[in-house]
Structure formats: C-alpha cells, structure tokens
Amino acid sequence: xxxxxxPPKHELRAVWVTTLGGLDWPRTKATSTIGIERQKxxxxxxxxxxxxxxxxxxxxxxxxxxxxxxxxxxxxxxVCLTGQxxxxxxxxxxxxxxxxxxxxxxxxxxxxxxIPAFKVEVAKRMGKKSLLATHPELLxxxxxxxxxxxxxxxxxxxxxxxxxxxxEKYDIDGIHFDYIRYxxxxxxxxxxxxYQKYGQGKPKSQWRRDNITAIVRRLYREVKAIKxxxxxxxxxxxxxxxxxxxxxxxxxxxxAVHQDAQGWLREGIQDAxxxxxxxTGDHFYPFAIDWQEGTYGRYVAPGLGIYFLxxxxxxxxxxxxxxxxxxxxxNGLSGQAYFRSKFLTDNTKGLYNYLKEYFYPxxxxxxxxxxxxxxAPEKPDGFTLAFxxxxxxxxxxxxxxDNLQGGVRYNIYASQEFPVDTxxxxxxxxxxxxxxxxxxxxxxxxxxxxxxAVTAVDRSGNESEAAQLDISDSPQRTTPTRIPLNPLGRPxxx
Numbered sequence: 001x002x003x004x005x006x007p008p009k010h011e012l013r014a015v016w017v018t019t020l021g022g023l024d025w026p027r028t029k030a031t032s033t034i035g036i037e038r039q040k041x042x043x044x045x046x047x048x049x050x051x052x053x054x055x056x057x058x059x060x061x062x063x064x065x066x067x068x069x070x071x072x073x074x075x076x077x078x079v080c081l082t083g084q085x086x087x088x089x090x091x092x093x094x095x096x097x098x099x100x101x102x103x104x105x106x107x108x109x110x111x112x113x114x115i116p117a118f119k120v121e122v123a124k125r126m127g128k129k130s131l132l133a134t135h136p137e138l139l140x141x142x143x144x145x146x147x148x149x150x151x152x153x154x155x156x157x158x159x160x161x162x163x164x165x166x167x168e169k170y171d172i173d174g175i176h177f178d179y180i181r182y183x184x185x186x187x188x189x190x191x192x193x194x195y196q197k198y199g200q201g202k203p204k205s206q207w208r209r210d211n212i213t214a215i216v217r218r219l220y221r222e223v224k225a226i227k228x229x230x231x232x233x234x235x236x237x238x239x240x241x242x243x244x245x246x247x248x249x250x251x252x253x254x255x256a257v258h259q260d261a262q263g264w265l266r267e268g269i270q271d272a273x274x275x276x277x278x279x280t281g282d283h284f285y286p287f288a289i290d291w292q293e294g295t296y297g298r299y300v301a302p303g304l305g306i307y308f309l310x311x312x313x314x315x316x317x318x319x320x321x322x323x324x325x326x327x328x329x330x331n332g333l334s335g336q337a338y339f340r341s342k343f344l345t346d347n348t349k350g351l352y353n354y355l356k357e358y359f360y361p362x363x364x365x366x367x368x369x370x371x372x373x374x375x376a377p378e379k380p381d382g383f384t385l386a387f388x389x390x391x392x393x394x395x396x397x398x399x400x401x402d403n404l405q406g407g408v409r410y411n412i413y414a415s416q417e418f419p420v421d422t423x424x425x426x427x428x429x430x431x432x433x434x435x436x437x438x439x440x441x442x443x444x445x446x447x448x449x450x451x452x453a454v455t456a457v458d459r460s461g462n463e464s465e466a467a468q469l470d471i472s473d474s475p476q477r478t479t480p481t482r483i484p485l486n487p488l489g490r491p492x493x494x
Contacts, residue, residue, distance in 0.1 A: 278305025
C-alpha cells in the first residue's frame with residue numbers, strides 16, 4: 001500500500017475507551033485480589049496496543065450514566081468494575097489508568113457523560129447515591145431513561161460539583177464531555193415547566209441552546225481557573241448544521257439537539273472538538289470541511305465510526321475509513337478519533353495494521369495550546385550517562401522548570417546525524433516522559449552509536465530548545481558509573 005501523506009509531528013490521535021458495560025474495559029470483575037490484578041492487566045495490555053500503533057490520547061469513560069470509576073462522595077461506583085453498583089473495587093481505577101497512560105507517554109482525558117443519567121429500570125439498583133435519590137428535582141424521564149434537565153440551574157451546579165471533586169485530585173490531561181446536549185427526539189423532552197419558569201420569552205430552541213452553552217462555559221472557566229492546562233473538549237453530533245449544498249437530513253448539532261458546538265469554539269470555551277462523524281460519502285466529506293472552516297483557531301479531530309467495519313454492524317470495507325483518514329489529514333484537520341478501542345485493537349478489517357504500518361508509522365505529539373500558555377520550559381541540562389551493562393544505558397538530567405504549573409515532561413529524539421532534527425517525527429523515539437530519566441537498550445532500540453536530543457515540554461505543548469547529545473564516542477562501561485556530559489553532550493573524561 002503506497003504511502004500517500006506525510007505524518008505531522010503534532011496530531012491528535014485519540015481513542016474512546018468505553019467502560020459502559022465493560023464494552024472495551026474491564027472484562028474481568030474486581031471481586032477478588034486475582035480479579036483486581038486481571039482487571040489491571042487488561043488495561044495495561046490495551047494501553048500497550050494503543051501505544052504500539054502511536055495513539056497519543058486516551059479518552060477513558062470516567063463518568064458513565066450517573067456513576068463513576070473513582071471513589072466519589074457524590075455518585076456511586078459503576079457496575080462495570082465489580083458487577084454491582086456502589087461496590088468498591090479495592091483500588092482506584094482512574095488513578096491506575098492515569099499512571100499507566102503517562103508511563104507510556106500518552107495523555108489521558110476523562111470522558112464524562114453529562115446530561116443522560118440511567119435507564120428507568122436501573123435507578124433502584126444504584127443505591128442511596130443515585131441521582132434519583134439525591135436530586136430528583138433535576139431529572140426528567142424521556143424515552144425510558146432519566147436525563148438531567150439542562151434548563152434547571154441546579155444541573156450546572158451538579159455537574160460543577162462532579163468536576164470539582166476529581167479535577168484537583170487527579171493528574172488528568174483533559175476533560176471530555178459526551179452528550180453535552182439535549183437527547184434524541186428532543187421535541188418530546190418534557191421540559192415545558194422549566195421553559196415556562198426560566199424561558200424569559202426566548203424561542204424554545206434558542207433557550208435550549210443557550211442552556212447548553214451556559215453549562216459548557218461555566219465548566220470550562222471553572223476547570224481552567226484550577227488547572228489552566230487541562231484540555232476541555234466534547235464530542236458533538238457529527239454534523240454541525242446544513243451546508244449550502246448538503247442537508248444534514250434533520251440530524252445535526254444546532255437544530256436537532258440544541259448544541260452550538262462551533263459557537264463554543266468561536267467563544268473560546270472549548271479547546272477541541274471530536275465530532276461523531278460516523279458517516280460515509282456525502283454525509284461525511286462536506287461536513288468535515290464545514291468543521292474545518294469553523295475551528296476559529298481551535299482544534300477539530302473528527303471521530304470515525306470504526307465499529308461499522310464489523311460484519312455484525314454495517315460491514316464497511318476498510319477503504320471507507322482509510323479514505324476518510326487521508327481526506328482529514330490532507331485537508332488540515334487536527335487529527336482523528338476512533339470509536340471504539342475494541343474495534344481498533346481487534347484489528348477489525350485490518351485497521352490496526354494499517355495505522356501502525358502506514359498512517360501512523362511514527363509517533364506524534366498532541367497539539368500545542370498557545371491560548372493557554374506560549375512560554376516554553378527551560379532547556380534540559382545537567383546530563384549524565386551510565387552504561388549499565390553491555391546493552392542498557394541510562395540517561396539522566398536535571399528537571400526543567402517552567403512558568404506554568406502542572407509539571408514538565410520530556411521528549412527523546414535519535415538520529416545518526418548530528419545535530420538531531422527534532423522537527424522530523426521519524427526521530428521521535430520517546431514522548432512525554434514524566435521524569436528526567438531515559439533507560440534504553442542500545443541494541444534493540446537501534447540507539448547504539450547514534451545521537452540523541454532531549455527537549456522539555458509543558459502541559460500546553462510548548463517545547464523547549466533541544467539539548468543535543470553527541471554520545472557516539474562515549475566510552476562503554478559495564479558498571480553503572482555515571483559519566484558527566486558537557487553542554488555538547490560529549491563525555492567529560494576523568
């Protein structure tokens with residue numbers, strides 16, 4: 001298969017990992033010590049697979065339908081972890097997922113389902129922390145399910161409390177809103193009394209859009225006030241509105257579910273969108289361009305419905321997805337997202353192999369967010385090199401400082417040419433390292449006798465000047481004695 005596009009150094013490459021019903025993770029229930037370990041191992045294997053095909057962003061479903069995968073004083077534990085609502089799994093799955101994702105040089109964004117709650121028949125199983133028990137006044141019953149009523153002022157207060165509970169506690173890279181909208185068949189959503197009380201004479205459709213936008217605005221500003229580097233995103237319906245030439249056929253953000261997603265970008269109350277573009281042909285391409293033309297300097301990475309590749313779904317040919325991928329990159333969109341991870345890691349129709357071998361042959365860094373911060377961290381310095389044995393080496397350096405809180409991470413580049421070209425993604429061998437330390441096998445990693453460059457990167461994606469390390473003439477030693485390196489990266493011989 002011919003290579004058709006040059007992969008960029010910065011690109012959103014995201015995957016939704018669904019915990020609802022354990023669809024993607026977890027499969028094993030944490031009801032014993034063995035169960036906990038197997039549940040952890042499942043996640044590690046999944047993350048290894050995603051890392052191996054150069055995915056850089058994991059959208060992990062953290063709040064499901066009024067239940068969560070972390071210890072909460074507000075909502076119950078989700079049933080996916082133990083098979084029972086509000087049962088402690090014996091560990092903190094969100095903390096574990098963050099640590100393992102960061103260890104692999106990927107970002108973790110907490111996927112938060114916002115407006116839907118739970119099915120009517122599930123409500124009693126959720127216990128005393130159920131929304132129906134704690135805030136019944138905020139819920140509306142619609143099509144066999146409970147939903148938060150976006151027009152009720154208490155809804156924004158409740159969602160704010162949910163985010164406030166975990167934003168300070170966890171070192172997440174982003175918060176990703178799902179279903180931040182009115183439900184399907186919104187015309188029959190029973191919010192008439194709310195509209196009469198709070199509508200202020202607005203047309204109902206505009207009032208609803210304003211309600212959703214007000215929630216998005218408030219949550220964005222509150223999170224940024226605590227941790228300005230946390231990326232705020234959402235997954236709107238895949239078509240924003242009708243275009244001049246193509247109709248959305250009644251299914252779009254703006255009119256059908258009252259979701260002014262491009263308006264959020266224009267106002268600057270979202271950093272990125274992952275519109276759910278689970279379509280083909282004229283339902284996909286014109287609307288992808290419409291998203292691109294309405295970014296207002298922010299990022300749009302369309303979500304692709306890769307589950308439709310499966311024979312039990314729509315049995316799409318792989319070419320449906322590969323053509324969409326090439327189109328998105330060729331037309332300058334910010335990246336891609338995949339729903340859902342199982343259909344990627346199962347290599348459905350050969351998609352995993354295609355990404356790994358052709359479309360993502362090299363790693364990519366997440367994009368920069370200059371509207372959050374534009375100051376790069378301090379250039380790494382104070383290097384030491386240890387040849388730990390005949391194969392393993394350990395490179396260490398002093399931690400870099402940055403004007404932005406949230407910590408600094410590190411990228412490693414390698415090349416046979418000196419200085420190393422850090423603009424070439426082919427040279428990126430390790431990304432977003434959480435500590436100033438890099439251990440590598442000089443033989444299997446092909447780094448024996450080549451040159452390295454190290455950069456520091458802050459939580460807004462600003463990358464420092466590279467420290468160039470010409471270590472090709474460093475003497476090999478079989479003991480872990482550290483060799484100081486001078487500013488050019490050459491060893492200081494005793």
